[in-house]
Amino acid sequence: MSTRERAQELLADLAGPSAVLRDDQWTAIEALVVHKRRALVVQRTGWGKSAVYFIAARMLREQGLGPTVIVSPLLALMRNQVAAAEHAGVTAATINSGNVTEWDDVHARVAAGELDVLLVSPERLNNPDFRDQVLPSLSADAGLVVVDEAHCVSDWGHDFRPDYRRIRSLIAELRDGVPVLATTATANDRVVADVAAQLGVGGADTEVLRGGLGRDSLHLAVVRIPDPTARLAWLADRLESLPGSGIVYSLTVAGATDLAALLAERGVAVAAYTGQTDPTEREAAEQDLLANRVKALVATSALGMGFDKPDLGFVVHVGAPSSPISYYQQVGRAGRATERAEVILLPGPEDREIWSYFASVAFPREHVVRRVLEVLDTERPQSTPALEPLVELGRTRLEMVLKVLDVDGAVRRVKGGWLSTGAEWTYDRERYERLDAARAAEQQAMLDYQTTDECRMAFLRRQLDDPSLTGDADVDRCGKCDNCTGTPLSADVDAETVDRTRTRLDRPGLDLAPRKQWPTGLAKVGVSLSGRITDGPEPGRVLGRLTDPVWGPRLRALVDGDDGPAPDALEQACIAVLAGWTWAERPTGVVVMETSRPVLMEDLGDRLARVGRLAPLGVLRRRPDARPVSGANSAFRVASLVDAFDTPDLTAHDGPVLLLDLLTDTGWTTTVAARALRAAGADAVLPFVLAARA
Structure with a gap:
């Protein structure tokens, strides 16, 4: 049986007896299996890229070579790929965030040579245990390395992931003659060139298969x-x-x-x-x-x-x-x-x-990144939660910055966190401006x-x-x-459908879950709080989100417009939310948060107090000497809020207090304000906020 005939036989196992191996698919398989070359395949969705690498994996195993390592970005993709592999008689397993309990068993199967294919998420490539214990044997024994959705390796791709850059290290450590396949359906010329450079799959010895992207269906x-x-x-x-x-x-x-x-x-x-x-x-x-x-x-x-x-x-x-x-x-x-x-x-x-919002959380400015490098130690690892209160970045962006610095060689991830390598690092301003x-x-x-x-x-x-x-x-x-x-x-x-939809969307009121845990590292910013929050607010309610199709435009007009008395429609909506609130104990008083719309909020507070027969307990104002509010991350925000309020004396007031606020984002203002009111004598605090950002 010829090599192509065997490939056709495996395709039939994978996709059914009517499946026919196309010439371009065979060109890719031949490059990998026969010539042990590197290949870059840019083909439309549905072309059959996964068939190429599963067939190649099976055929390379039949030659006595090691398992195929597939770097794959999404859990849904991995689950589908493992199922597809079984149809082709390929023994496959995956290591990702969704199967933590299986990692040790998968590592053992890799060591025993029981797997034909190992699918790994790019994040695993720099996990210290995986990088130091599993990756070296894979690099030494791998029969094929596949980088699926390879546009993720590129700054110019629509789904850039810093972890994908670590694949360079995996490829660089392969023994001579190990084929490498990079695949994607979504790459323009600029992304293709970048992927080729990043993965070393460019040059004269690489088979580049780039087909038409039209989809007739x-x-x-x-x-x-x-x-x-x-x-x-x-x-x-x-x-x-x-x-x-x-x-x-x-x-x-x-x-x-x-x-x-x-x-x-x-x-x-x-x-x-x-x-x-x-x-x-x-x-x-x-x-x-x-x-x-x-x-x-x-x-x-x-x-x-x-x-x-x-x-x-x-x-x-x-x-x-x-x-x-x-x-x-x-x-x-x-x-x-x-x-x-x-x-x-x-x-x-x-x-x-x-x-605009998603663009605002892109790679930060140079002074912010420099601060991350300043607080890192060269010998004592620090975890991401420990670093967070020391820098003006939220957890997600900080993690992204650390991964980029890791790829650039300025930091290194080890057991226990991150270390500075002490290496010189340059902020590529021109690159980020181009992006x-x-x-x-x-x-x-x-x-x-x-x-x-x-x-x-x-x-x-x-x-x-x-x-x-x-x-x-x-x-x-x-x-x-x-x-x-x-x-x-x-x-x-249909007008009736619009009316019915508007009625459903016009129904005000969303749950506002309280924060349950103080952010880690508060001691580093001078705040002696940690662990579970035991003196915060009760579950609250929000009138609507700024992104809501019905309430969004109304609430944005209140948040961004001119200050003035509360519209009657706003009062009625608030009353509807209060009427449907299933609180354990009805509030007996109302405190209004100081906001950028004082006339609106104080007028609304007075109206709700009258309608609900609540005691008006005044406005909770920030002290003039309080430090500016920082939105950089949870620790910084809490630090700017603790001891920042002039609280009224509530020791003579009986019953829960309704805390009325204009806008909520992270929930920390509500949490710290409720804590201050409880310290001032409130039995409980029920937050009621007009708008949530998302």
């Missing part, structure tokens, strides 16, 4: 409905009529959660899927979608790369991603094995605010996509520098999108 459309309530009503009316089951993407966790609740109340079988969803619940939701037990998962980008449901019938975006490249990647989930799949974008004017400019250009391109009258698929392919584009608009047309067919989807919405 996808019917792209844009429906522009400026009113957010009407937009959701439009979706609620049409979701059940879309083919099969699919994915509805939201830009934020709150948006996904709220939209799932709205659709569920309409009787549509949906589930929310976000980065905050428990891993077990995520896996169950994936299985429900795969088995068509739900009409859709309402998801953030946490459900993206590699999720494999060949018959996915539709992808709808409520809100536009900030990049056409990431948009193409997400819509590529649909129509992989169907003749037709619907892809609908429902953009909103508020999308730009969300893009900012690229981000702005991608955002503009996404806006242009919404209004273009050209073929939408050709527009996206051009953003990805598709080499198969001819440049002739007539030739490159997909013939399927709303522009090509001249049949745009109607933006009309």
Whole structure:
């Protein structure tokens, strides 16, 4: 049997007897298995990249070579890949954050040579135990290294992850002749060049397979409905009529959660899927979608790369991603094995605010990064929580900065935390400015996509520098999108549906969960608090989020507009929330937080006191000598709030106190203010906030 015939036989095991190995797939397999070369494969979703590396892994094992190491970015992708490997007779296992209890067993199976394929998350590559104990043997014995979703290695990619840069070290330590495969579906020329440089898969000895990115099954459309309530009503009316089951993407966790609740109340079988969803619940939701037990998962980008449901019938975006490249990647989930799949974008004017927020948490300015290097020791490891109170960065951004510095050689992760290497480090200002400019250009391109009258698929392919584009608009047309067919989807919405949706969304009131634990490291910023919070607020309520489709515009007008007496509609909404509040004990008094809208809040406090027969207990004001409030991270924020209030004497007041505030973000202001009121004599504190940021 020839090598190609064996590859065809394995493909039949993997994908069924009717599957036929294409010439371009064989070219990649031959480069890896026969010639032991390096390959860079940039092909559309559904082309069969995973078939290439599973077949290559099996064939290399049959040659007596070691296991294949696949670096894979998402839990959903890993679960699908392990299941796919079993069909091809490949023994596979994974190490990621979702299977911690299995790590020791997987390490032992690696050491015993029992695995054909090991899938690892990029974050594991610099885990001290894995890096020092498992990685050396993999580097020595690996038969093949695969970097899946390789655009993540690039600054220019839509999903850059610092951990991917560590793959360079893995590849550099491989013995001579070990083939390396990098794959992605979403890379333009700039990303391809960067990936090749980062992974050492460029040059004359590399097989580069780059195919066309057109997707014949996808019917792209844009429906522009400026009113957010009407937009959701439009979706609620049409979701059940879309083919099969699919994915509805939201830009934020709150948006996904709220939209799932709205659709569920309409009787549509949906589930929310976000980065905050428990891993077990995520896996169950994936299985429900795969088995068509739900009409859709309402998801953030946490459900993206590699999720494999060949018959996915539709992808709808409520809100536009900030990049056409990431948009193409997400819509590529649909129509992989169907003749037709619907892809609908429902953009909103508020999308730009969300893009701006995510851009604001990019790599910080030089003085902030220098501070991180200053507080690190060369001999005594410090954990991320221990470092957090020493720098003006939140936990997530600090972790990202440390990973970048690690890749750059300025810090090193060890057991117990992080060490400074003492190496010289240069802040690449020009690079970060170029990235900012690229981000702005991608955002503009996404806006242009919404209004273009050209073929939408050709527009996206051009953003990805598709080499198969001819440049002739007539030739490159997909013939399927709303522009090509001249049949745009109607933006009309049934008035009754809008009213019903508005009534549901107009229902004010959200839970405000209290903080339960003081941030670590407060002693380092002069605050002697630690452990569980025992003197904070009770569970509270929020009128609505600034991102809400109905309450968002109203609340933004209050937060950002001119100060003045409370509107009657605001008072009535607050009364409705108070009436439905299932507190253990009714409040007997109200304290108003000092805010940037004193007339509004004090007037509202007086009105609620009269209606609810609550004792007006005044305004909780910050002391003039209190240190400025810092939003850098939890420890800094708490430090700027402790002992910062002039509290009224509440020892003569009986019963819980309602604490009325304008805006909540992290929850620390409410927590520390409640603690101050309890110290002043309040029996309990019930926070009631008009607006939450998200």
